[in-house]
Amino acid sequence: MPPAEPRAGDSTRRSPTVLLIAALVLLAARVATGLYEERHPPSLPDLVRWRPIDAAVAEARQTRKPLLYDFTADWCAPCQTMKRDLFADREAAARIERMFVPVRVLDRRQEEGRNPAEVDSLQRRFHIESFPTLVVVPAAGGDSTVLVGYQGRQAALQQLAEAQVRSMMPLRFRPRAGSAPPR
Amino acid sequence: MSGIVVEGLSKTYRRPLAVEGVRALVDVSLTIAPGEAFGIIGPNGAGKTTFLGCLLGFLRPDSGRITIDGHAPDDLAVRRVTGYLPERLVLDRWMSGRGFLAYHHALAKLPAAGRATDVDAALESVGLGGEAGARGIRRYSRGMLQRLGLAQAMLGRPRYLFLDEPASGVDPAGVVLFRRLLTDLKHRDVTVILNSHQLDQVERVCDRVAFVRGGKVEAIETVAAGASHARMLRVRAAGGAIGTRERLESLATSVGASLHDVDPPQARFTVADDASAARLIQALIAAGVPVAEATPEESRLERLFLDTPPGASS
Amino acid sequence: MNATLIAALWRQRLTSPIRLVLLGSLMGMPLLAVVFMHGAGLSALGDSQGAVLVLGAGMIGQDVSSGVLQLLFARPVRRPDYVVSRWLGVAIAASAVALVQLGLALALMAARDSLPGAQDVFLYAAGRVIESFGLAAVLALFSSLIPGFGDLALYFLFTLSASVVHWVGQVKQWPWLDRAGSEILASLQPKLDLAQLVHASPMPWFPIVSYASTVTLCLALAIVAVNRKELSYASG
Numbered sequence: 001m002p003p004a005e006p007r008a009g010d011s012t013r014r015s016p017t018v019l020l021i022a023a024l025v026l027l028a029a030r031v032a033t034g035l036y037e038e039r040h041p042p043s044l045p046d047l048v049r050w051r052p053i054d055a056a057v058a059e060a061r062q063t064r065k066p067l068l069y070d071f072t073a074d075w076c077a078p079c080q081t082m083k084r085d086l087f088a089d090r091e092a093a094a095r096i097e098r099m100f101v102p103v104r105v106l107d108r109r110q111e112e113g114r115n116p117a118e119v120d121s122l123q124r125r126f127h128i129e130s131f132p133t134l135v136v137v138p139a140a141g142g143d144s145t146v147l148v149g150y151q152g153r154q155a156a157l158q159q160l161a162e163a164q165v166r167s168m169m170p171l172r173f174r175p176r177a178g179s180a181p182p183r
Numbered sequence: 184m185s186g187i188v189v190e191g192l193s194k195t196y197r198r199p200l201a202v203e204g205v206r207a208l209v210d211v212s213l214t215i216a217p218g219e220a221f222g223i224i225g226p227n228g229a230g231k232t233t234f235l236g237c238l239l240g241f242l243r244p245d246s247g248r249i250t251i252d253g254h255a256p257d258d259l260a261v262r263r264v265t266g267y268l269p270e271r272l273v274l275d276r277w278m279s280g281r282g283f284l285a286y287h288h289a290l291a292k293l294p295a296a297g298r299a300t301d302v303d304a305a306l307e308s309v310g311l312g313g314e315a316g317a318r319g320i321r322r323y324s325r326g327m328l329q330r331l332g333l334a335q336a337m338l339g340r341p342r343y344l345f346l347d348e349p350a351s352g353v354d355p356a357g358v359v360l361f362r363r364l365l366t367d368l369k370h371r372d373v374t375v376i377l378n379s380h381q382l383d384q385v386e387r388v389c390d391r392v393a394f395v396r397g398g399k400v401e402a403i404e405t406v407a408a409g410a411s412h413a414r415m416l417r418v419r420a421a422g423g424a425i426g427t428r429e430r431l432e433s434l435a436t437s438v439g440a441s442l443h444d445v446d447p448p449q450a451r452f453t454v455a456d457d458a459s460a461a462r463l464i465q466a467l468i469a470a471g472v473p474v475a476e477a478t479p480e481e482s483r484l485e486r487l488f489l490d491t492p493p494g495a496s497s
Numbered sequence: 498m499n500a501t502l503i504a505a506l507w508r509q510r511l512t513s514p515i516r517l518v519l520l521g522s523l524m525g526m527p528l529l530a531v532v533f534m535h536g537a538g539l540s541a542l543g544d545s546q547g548a549v550l551v552l553g554a555g556m557i558g559q560d561v562s563s564g565v566l567q568l569l570f571a572r573p574v575r576r577p578d579y580v581v582s583r584w585l586g587v588a589i590a591a592s593a594v595a596l597v598q599l600g601l602a603l604a605l606m607a608a609r610d611s612l613p614g615a616q617d618v619f620l621y622a623a624g625r626v627i628e629s630f631g632l633a634a635v636l637a638l639f640s641s642l643i644p645g646f647g648d649l650a651l652y653f654l655f656t657l658s659a660s661v662v663h664w665v666g667q668v669k670q671w672p673w674l675d676r677a678g679s680e681i682l683a684s685l686q687p688k689l690d691l692a693q694l695v696h697a698s699p700m701p702w703f704p705i706v707s708y709a710s711t712v713t714l715c716l717a718l719a720i721v722a723v724n725r726k727e728l729s730y731a732s733g
Contacts (some may be wrong), residue, residue, distance in 0.1 A: 012240070013575075016717050084688065091540060240730060269567050273563050291573065
């Protein structure tokens with residue numbers, strides 16, 4: 001006598017159909033939103049109040065805060081990551097505002113073929129070769145600190161804090177750091 | 184359809200890169216009635232544990248079908264009425280014995296109200312009451328682990344009990360205890376599937392026994408568990424004076440046994456049970472036969488085990 | 498979900514001295530930073546990766562290789578429930594650890610009168626919880642595929658490979674490779690930067706959908722893997 005078909009019951013190995021469908025739908029949505037937002041990136045509000053290049057030097061002298069130059073370009077992916085992590089982050093942006101006089105130096109060669117003169121001259125002065133590069137310039141003059149590339153929020157904030165402390169020291173106690181020549 | 188029905192079960196373990204897998208089960212078919220105690224014996228590597236693994240839904244057979252009370256083996260309805268004692272017992276070592284049973288009591292979805300009472304009774308039943316139950320499992324001896332494993336398997340009075348080498352590593356007192364517990368099960372209408380090397384244990388507990396070799400069921404014997412059954416008694420006389428066939432025959436019949444054959448200085452008798460064997464030996468000595476040695480021959484299972492030529496199935 | 502399984506996972510973790518010591522030092526270190534680093538904000542507390550890895554390592558694989566699953570699956574326990582319970586157990590425990598750490602940090606900051614704003618605290622706490630649930634799902638998948646603590650090895654191997662891909666993409670300036678690397682890295686550590694989501698306009702859906710997709714996919718695949726798993730001595 002052949003055994004009866006097992007009754008369709010309540011298997012302990014029921015396959016996760018609903019979850020699988022949800023996972024597939026979400027995967028499709030992920031690709032779709034990814035492609036869409038690549039073309040129409042949602043604007044992240046830049047919470048840092050970037051100063052115009054010429055006004056910044058005067059402000060730095062007056063407030064005795066070091067200058068922070070952000071050498072960046074719109075096409076550079078790590079720059080966007082940094083922007084998201086640091087400049088669009090309330091806490092990080094507030095700290096940057098507290099410590100520095102921030103200046104954005106935007107490279108436009110890719111888009112417009114050439115840069116404004118003051119951008120070119122700053123790039124030459126700090127030997128900028130890649131983006132992003134952050135440069136901390138002490139208000140009282142002396143060695144600048146150059147941070148090339150972006151190694152993550154934590155590391156960047158740490159390096160910026162150290163550069164700020166260094167730039168506030170009287171000139172003769174200042175350890176040499178960074179690669180920029182003195183003014 | 185109640186009970187366990189196995190039809191055409193085959194299972195091959197595939198090894199990566201190997202052309203041919205290991206055939207662990209080949210076309211096994213059998214039926215186990217509800218309330219029956221069913222033994223599985225066979226040499227190492229015969230496929231006994233694989234068979235149990237399939238019955239428990241742990242392994243996916245390549246072909247064939249198993250139903251338990253009409254359900255697939257991995258059905259929740261089956262799981263609710265199943266107890267299992269694995270051969271290589273691994274327990275959550277960081278628990279206490281009592282904590283472990285309470286954990287399984289909860290996993291088995293048994294009512295929480297009776298948990299403490301049930302757990303204490305279970306510990307008591309395997310001789311782990313009191314301090315032993317409170318002790319951490321990592322400090323249990325092999326025998327204690329096995330006792331705790333059996334208590335775990337019998338929690339909630341399962342209707343199907345799968346026991347893989349239950350008495351392995353158990354001290355002599357434990358063996359007696361296990362035997363008693365298993366015999367008790369017979370009066371509780373529990374279907375027991377017992378996988379054991381200990382033939383006397385299987386013989387004592389089981390109604391039927393499947394002999395497995397090379398992944399095939401070679402024979403299924405009815406052993407009428409609990410009942411004493413006929414076996415052979417071999418008697419050797421000192422100095423060759425065993426006596427004539429006629430004399431031995433009449434002595435045997437006088438105590439309800441029978442002569443099987445004579446081969447001086449030995450004779451073999453068929454006796455119904457131990458008591459009958461004792462009466463026969465007494466009668467022989469009383470009649471002046473110089474009995475030097477009287478040994479029971481192998482049980483039927485032992486004969487089955489020994490008589491099957493190795494590799495007969497492959 | 499099975500409360501018995503979740504409670505058993507927690508009790509097991511609490512009796513493991515190695516895990517407790519690792520967890521204590523991982524969580525205590527950032528607190529020291531809060532004590533000694535002037536102006537250290539909530540970000541000094543770091544993320545939930547350490548807690549999830551310490552609490553979650555071997556969350557399924559350890560049960561497979563120890564043989565405990567044999568007894569467990571002989572019980573009326575659905576395998577998907579088991580997987581989900583392991584995931585929830587690890588995720589809830591890691592979240593609790595993060596919240597306790599946050600509470601201690603806030604107490605320290607309050608003592609110095611430099612408490613962050615309520616909204617910042619809330620967003621940070623929610624972010625840590627979200628991260629715990631995300632990473633625990635990834636680890637559940639790895640743990641369902643490989644016995645013992647192989648899930649940790651697999652996790653670090655994947656992270657390393659994805660970092661290399663990401664790095665090569667950056668050096669060679671191949672945006673697609675760069676993107677692929679960072680997508681894999683993001684999937685290996687699914688989290689949401691809530692503070693950013695709150696401030697961005699329009700709300701970016703990609704990070705949210707990515708997170709949900711990673712978690713559901715990992716759990717679904719882990720369940721399929723555990724459903725397909727054969728338990729025996731012979732097949733390992």
